Amino acid sequence: DAGITQSPRHKVTETGTPVTLRCHQTENHRYMYWYRQDPGHGLRLIHYSYGVKDTDKGEVSDGYSVSRSKTEDFLLTLESATSSQTSVYFCAISVQDNYGYTFGSGTRLTVV
Amino acid sequence: GDSVTQMEGPVTLSEEAFLTINCTYTATGYPSLFWYVQYPGEGLQLLLKATKADDKGSNKGFEATYRKETTSFHLEKGSVQVSDSAVYFCALTEPTSGTYKYIFGTGTRLKVLA
Numbered sequence: 001d002a003g004i005t006q007s008p009r010h011k012v013t014e015t016g017t018p019v020t021l022r023c024h025q026t027e028n029h030r031y032m033y034w035y036r037q038d039p040g041h042g043l044r045l046i047h048y049s050y051g052v053k054d055t056d057k058g059e060v061s062d063g064y065s066v067s068r069s070k071t072e073d074f075l076l077t078l079e080s081a082t083s084s085q086t087s088v089y090f091c092a093i094s095v096q097d098n099y100g101y102t103f104g105s106g107t108r109l110t111v112v
Numbered sequence: 113g114d115s116v117t118q119m120e121g122p123v124t125l126s127e128e129a130f131l132t133i134n135c136t137y138t139a140t141g142y143p144s145l146f147w148y149v150q151y152p153g154e155g156l157q158l159l160l161k162a163t164k165a166d167d168k169g170s171n172k173g174f175e176a177t178y179r180k181e182t183t184s185f186h187l188e189k190g191s192v193q194v195s196d197s198a199v200y201f202c203a204l205t206e207p208t209s210g211t212y213k214y215i216f217g218t219g220t221r222l223k224v225l226a
Contacts, residue, residue, distance in 0.1 A: 043216040
């Protein structure tokens with residue numbers, strides 16, 4: 001979507017390796033989010049950020065860390081990838097509560 | 113905690129049929145409610161929203177009414193098209209939380225046949 005890009009779009013990695021996914025926005029929004037999408041679970045929040053260096057955990061944060069050193073970039077790191085982390089990962093930005101999210105196009109991650 | 117429950121899919125309809133996708137919610141406060149649509153291979157897009165009781169959100173022929181008494185936000189469309197085939201997600205957020213976090217339902221896949 002215009003204003004928010006995710007990279008890479010696809011990645012295959014081996015169990016036990018670290019992986020970093022990147023979310024980049026050009027909208028200068030304060031709030032950014034990482035979700036994972038899995039069949040039967042919908043979208044579940046991993047971590048979110050409410051400003052540079054300000055982050056907090058979501059409902060499924062175990063095994064993940066995030067960093068936000070600049071307003072425009074929000075990085076998600078799988079410290080030691082496991083097969084259970086095979087998923088589609090979406091980044092989102094929010095203007096404020098009632099406006100809804102703008103989502104990136106997603107990263108499909110496969111851990112083998 | 114807050115939660116969103118959607119009807120199980122997939123829903124398969126013929127073109128021009130009437131669509132209803134049920135969504136109910138549990139919330140401690142006064143949430144804002146949303147429907148998102150996801151086309152194959154893409155991210156989610158905001159379809160419509162309602163921010164207070166009795167509000168009706170509408171977009172592209174889809175409608176949903178915020179019913180506080182039944183804690184529901186059902187999605188409807190009078191005449192579906194093949195191009196409406198997608199996965200639909202109901203979601204809520206609590207505006208007073210200050211975190212702007214959203215809670216999503218599990219999604220309902222719609223398939224429209226020509």
